[in-house]
Amino acid sequence: MKVRDGNDLKTFFEPESVAVFGSLRDGMGLGYGTIRNMLDFGFKGRVYPVNHNYSEVLGLKAYAAVSEIAEPIDLAVVITPAPTVPEIIDQCAQKGVKAAVIVSEHFAEAGEKGARLQQQLVDIARRTGIRIMGPNTIGTLNTANGLVTTPYLLGYDSIQKGGIAYCSQSGIVAAQCQPLEDRAYPISKMCDLANKCDVNEVDILNYLADDPETKVVAMHMEDVRDGHGFMDAARKLTARKPLLIFRPARSEAGARASASHTGSLAGNDEVYDSVIKQVGAIRVHTWQEFWEIPRIFAQQRQIGGNRLAIIAYSGGAGVVAADAAAEAGLALANFAPATLDRLRRIDPRAARNPIDLGPILSAAADTVFVQDEAIAAILEDDNVDCASIALYVGVLAPVQYIDELLERLMENISKPVTIWLYGTKLSVLEETSRRLEARGLPAFTELEMAVKALGVLAHYSRFRSNLEHDAA
Amino acid sequence: MKVRDGNDLKTFFEPESVAVFGSLRDGMGLGYGTIRNMLDFGFKGRVYPVNHNYSEVLGLKAYAAVSEIAEPIDLAVVITPAPTVPEIIDQCAQKGVKAAVIVSEHFAEAGEKGARLQQQLVDIARRTGIRIMGPNTIGTLNTANGLVTTPYLLGYDSIQKGGIAYCSQSGIVAAQCQPLEDRAYPISKMCDLANKCDVNEVDILNYLADDPETKVVAMHMEDVRDGHGFMDAARKLTARKPLLIFRPARSEAGARASASHTGSLAGNDEVYDSVIKQVGAIRVHTWQEFWEIPRIFAQQRQIGGNRLAIIAYSGGAGVVAADAAAEAGLALANFAPATLDRLRRIDPRAARNPIDLGPILSAAADTVFVQDEAIAAILEDDNVDCASIALYVGVLAPVQYIDELLERLMENISKPVTIWLYGTKLSVLEETSRRLEARGLPAFTELEMAVKALGVLAHYSRFRSNLEHDAA
Numbered sequence: 048m049k050v051r052d053g054n055d056l057k058t059f060f061e062p063e064s065v066a067v068f069g070s071l072r073d074g075m076g077l078g079y080g081t082i083r084n085m086l087d088f089g090f091k092g093r094v095y096p097v098n099h100n101y102s103e104v105l106g107l108k109a110y111a112a113v114s115e116i117a118e119p120i121d122l123a124v125v126i127t128p129a130p131t132v133p134e135i136i137d138q139c140a141q142k143g144v145k146a147a148v149i150v151s152e153h154f155a156e157a158g159e160k161g162a163r164l165q166q167q168l169v170d171i172a173r174r175t176g177i178r179i180m181g182p183n184t185i186g187t188l189n190t191a192n193g194l195v196t197t198p199y200l201l202g203y204d205s206i207q208k209g210g211i212a213y214c215s216q217s218g219i220v221a222a223q224c225q226p227l228e229d230r231a232y233p234i235s236k237m238c239d240l241a242n243k244c245d246v247n248e249v250d251i252l253n254y255l256a257d258d259p260e261t262k263v264v265a266m267h268m269e270d271v272r273d274g275h276g277f278m279d280a281a282r283k284l285t286a287r288k289p290l291l292i293f294r295p296a297r298s299e300a301g302a303r304a305s306a307s308h309t310g311s312l313a314g315n316d317e318v319y320d321s322v323i324k325q326v327g328a329i330r331v332h333t334w335q336e337f338w339e340i341p342r343i344f345a346q347q348r349q350i351g352g353n354r355l356a357i358i359a360y361s362g363g364a365g366v367v368a369a370d371a372a373a374e375a376g377l378a379l380a381n382f383a384p385a386t387l388d389r390l391r392r393i394d395p396r397a398a399r400n401p402i403d404l405g406p407i408l409s410a411a412a413d414t415v416f417v418q419d420e421a422i423a424a425i426l427e428d429d430n431v432d433c434a435s436i437a438l439y440v441g442v443l444a445p446v447q448y449i450d451e452l453l454e455r456l457m458e459n460i461s462k463p464v465t466i467w468l469y470g471t472k473l474s475v476l477e478e479t480s481r482r483l484e485a486r487g488l489p490a491f492t493e494l495e496m497a498v499k500a501l502g503v504l505a506h507y508s509r510f511r512s513n514l515e516h517d518a519a
Numbered sequence: 520m521k522v523r524d525g526n527d528l529k530t531f532f533e534p535e536s537v538a539v540f541g542s543l544r545d546g547m548g549l550g551y552g553t554i555r556n557m558l559d560f561g562f563k564g565r566v567y568p569v570n571h572n573y574s575e576v577l578g579l580k581a582y583a584a585v586s587e588i589a590e591p592i593d594l595a596v597v598i599t600p601a602p603t604v605p606e607i608i609d610q611c612a613q614k615g616v617k618a619a620v621i622v623s624e625h626f627a628e629a630g631e632k633g634a635r636l637q638q639q640l641v642d643i644a645r646r647t648g649i650r651i652m653g654p655n656t657i658g659t660l661n662t663a664n665g666l667v668t669t670p671y672l673l674g675y676d677s678i679q680k681g682g683i684a685y686c687s688q689s690g691i692v693a694a695q696c697q698p699l700e701d702r703a704y705p706i707s708k709m710c711d712l713a714n715k716c717d718v719n720e721v722d723i724l725n726y727l728a729d730d731p732e733t734k735v736v737a738m739h740m741e742d743v744r745d746g747h748g749f750m751d752a753a754r755k756l757t758a759r760k761p762l763l764i765f766r767p768a769r770s771e772a773g774a775r776a777s778a779s780h781t782g783s784l785a786g787n788d789e790v791y792d793s794v795i796k797q798v799g800a801i802r803v804h805t806w807q808e809f810w811e812i813p814r815i816f817a818q819q820r821q822i823g824g825n826r827l828a829i830i831a832y833s834g835g836a837g838v839v840a841a842d843a844a845a846e847a848g849l850a851l852a853n854f855a856p857a858t859l860d861r862l863r864r865i866d867p868r869a870a871r872n873p874i875d876l877g878p879i880l881s882a883a884a885d886t887v888f889v890q891d892e893a894i895a896a897i898l899e900d901d902n903v904d905c906a907s908i909a910l911y912v913g914v915l916a917p918v919q920y921i922d923e924l925l926e927r928l929m930e931n932i933s934k935p936v937t938i939w940l941y942g943t944k945l946s947v948l949e950e951t952s953r954r955l956e957a958r959g960l961p962a963f964t965e966l967e968m969a970v971k972a973l974g975v976l977a978h979y980s981r982f983r984s985n986l987e988h989d990a991a
Contacts, residue, residue, distance in 0.1 A: 399779055476698065495805055
């Protein structure tokens with residue numbers, strides 16, 4: 048058996064050359080889809096279609112077999128019928144291919160016959176040293192070089208680059224399942240570990256811990272194959288960057304459903320919960336939290352404490368935010384006397400937390416001053432660690448207005464701030480959210496999420512500061 | 520003091536004539552905004568701007584005072600500075616105006632001076648019988664006749680008509696705060712009770728209980744002024760239609776924030792929780808649940824039990840749905856032997872719940888048959904009470920495909936079904952969601968919400984069936 052280290056995974060995300068095995072049928076074939084997605088993304092490496100029925104696809108020469116390619120190949124993406132896969136992997140290994148993403152289905156997840164095929168893959172990997180992701184996976188995505196192994200046509204020109212690595216044990220956490228072009232998720236890497244016949248959660252955690260582009264890891268997992276390895280790798284990662292874990296199969300019904308598709312017993316949820324806490328990871332509980340919460344870490348800002356200031360445009364929204372703060376372990380900041388004076392000079396009603404700017408703005412002669420001054424006052428208060436600010440985007444507060452407001456404020460924002468964006472047009476909300484994200488301000492369209500994200504940031508900051516204290 | 524009954528509120532939603540008091544400044548004035556919104560909505564009644572600085576606005580003759588209008592006026596919408604409001608309301612009462620929506624701020628919510636002004640309004644209402652909503656309110660909206668009193672320019676041509684009445688105690692639950700043209704919320708009425716100087720939650724519950732267009736009431740409330748009246752009205756309503764209550768101010772911080780903007784102590788959350796249960800209402804816990812969950816009731820379909828069938832396109836999504844089912848009080852249905860046989864004939868792997876159609880579809884010769892047959896099989900099973908079905912909308916499954924799929928299936932769907940919609944383009948997801956809603960199928964873009972909504976439906980159906988049992 049060949050020796051492996053965490054750096055092996057580099058080839059899955061940073062290959063210089065990729066061979067794609069699969070149907071090249073125009074518009075429909077999954078090999079075609081993979082290649083088309085890579086071309087749309089502007090993949091920086093070389094792509095080699097392998098299919099003996101074609102001589103050319105999408106302007107690329109096609110090869111009858113991997114052995115016919117003269118240049119070295121780093122990564123193979125295999126989307127052919129399951130029985131053909133072991134032979135292909137064997138040929139790849141002989142050619143010196145370092146890694147293979149096996150998108151093909153009908154392996155261990157599909158019963159005994161598939162499990163035997165999967166075992167053949169494991170044997171080849173052990174014998175030759177080729178690393179395998181999957182089978183039954185959507186594979187990898189890397190925004191830095193435009194690599195994407197998703198076989199379903201995405202229709203994206205690009206995905207926002209950033210610091211979040213989403214990794215999963217299911218094709219449901221993948222580029223084809225979220226409107227990634229519309230949404231402001233700043234992504235570094237994505238990957239689906241799927242059947243985990245070789246590459247597993249330990250490998251990916253080790254790789255992402257070292258990946259300079261990844262500032263936070265959001266991991267969906269149902270089961271862990273190597274408990275001790277997982278704990279070591281997770282501890283190593285959380286000492287450097289936050290790890291958020293979405294682990295479904297919490298309920299008995301969920302655990303049964305998990306066992307039937309992963310082929311392994313998911314295990315007791317309390318054990319997972321305890322392990323997640325022990326390694327310093329943070330558990331998120333819903334599909335939406337899994338996607339949204341990591342955005343708070345994309346900028347890697349630390350937080351000094353848990354005292355939150357809230358600016359809303361409505362008393363009612365302030366109450367909802369205050370509830371969310373309590374649930375997220377945040378305290379409402381008590382403003383310093385000087386801050387309260389400063390707020391009173393704007394309007395006597397502003398001198399509280401949450402601040403309801405709605406009626407104050409509607410009575411104000413200079414709304415720009417009111418908004419800027421209120422935000423500056425709370426962020427300059429030493430009693431405030433972070434803030435959640437509502438912004439309304441509508442006919443009377445167009446994107447340009449919000450943009451200018453933020454332009455002025457970004458200079459003064461030295462503390463973590465989240466924005467709750469609301470208004471009348473979804474497309475405008477999403478556009479504004481992307482613009483704010485590009486400035487380093489995570490904006491959420493769900494009120495409570497904007498507060499909850501700060502709670503998670505405070506939680507991780509406390510963990511880091513305890514770690515540093517212990518080390519000192 | 521004049522005698523009032525629940526029917527008084529009819530004028531707030533179904534006026535034949537509306538006088539609007541406020542600034543008519545082009546594009547910016549709040550009176551202008553209200554009138555413009557009503558014109559955009561195609562309000563079916565007559566609109567009379569009242570402002571002595573104008574002779575005409577938006578093609579409508581403006582009047583210097585309400586007394587100058589020759590025709591009778593049902594409803595006044597008042598958006599003038601607070602000190603001018605009592606005089607206007609008095610003139611309206613003298614003119615015979617039946618109801619007034621007072622949008623103006625700076626009343627009881629703004630301190631003692633405002634409270635004295637508000638008391639003047641109460642005195643006028645008691646003396647003359649004119650009913651008052653607010654002050655400090657966004658007022659009402661009625662999709663049946665195009666009435667909208669929102670003073671902020673919405674830019675909507677229309678809002679989807681349907682069975683949901685959203686009512687609130689805050690301007691945050693209003694037409695300007697949600698992308699109502701984009702989202703598939705089928706709405707009957709909206710209203711903001713705000714300061715509740717006269718019209719309160721008892722009045723609105725009585726009105727909505729009798730409103731034939733309203734199939735479900737979603738109520739945001741922070742405090743209740745008349746506890747016994749509320750319980751009676753809520754019981755009367757829940758015997759006819761579901762009542763969902765979003766009550767923030769759960770936490771101490773939230774309760775303090777609530778007290779500071781409503782001017783009344785919010786009271787102990789456990790008391791509210793117990794009252795909500797006693798009256799047969801259902802509590803929702805987040806901003807998003809408040810907006811999304813009522814959609815399950817818009818079609819008023821009853822449910823026979825709590826046995827759920829799940830169809831997903833991915834094992835991972837099935838696990839998340841199974842967890843959500845357990846949390847929502849739903850059991851995963853055990854399919855009947857005949858159903859299991861029918862599913863096995865599609866593919867041996869289909870004979871389980873959740874069904875993961877993903878790998879089956881990818882291997883199927885006739886994907887349309889697989890999808891139709893799987894859905895028909897589970898819905899025709901007597902062991903199944905309801906189903907949650909995932910649908911992917913993307914380059915390979917365009918809206919037209921989904922539409923045709925649903926076209927075929929709608930004939931066979933006799934049980935409550937929700938759709939989880941996912942894919943790569945937000946605008947396509949929203950368009951599909953609106954199309955499905957128009958067919959009576961609530962589609963959710965958040966996985967867990969599609970399951971949770973069925974749980975709430977099962978909960979209310981059980982409550983109704985117990986009521987009927989008790990009555991028999």
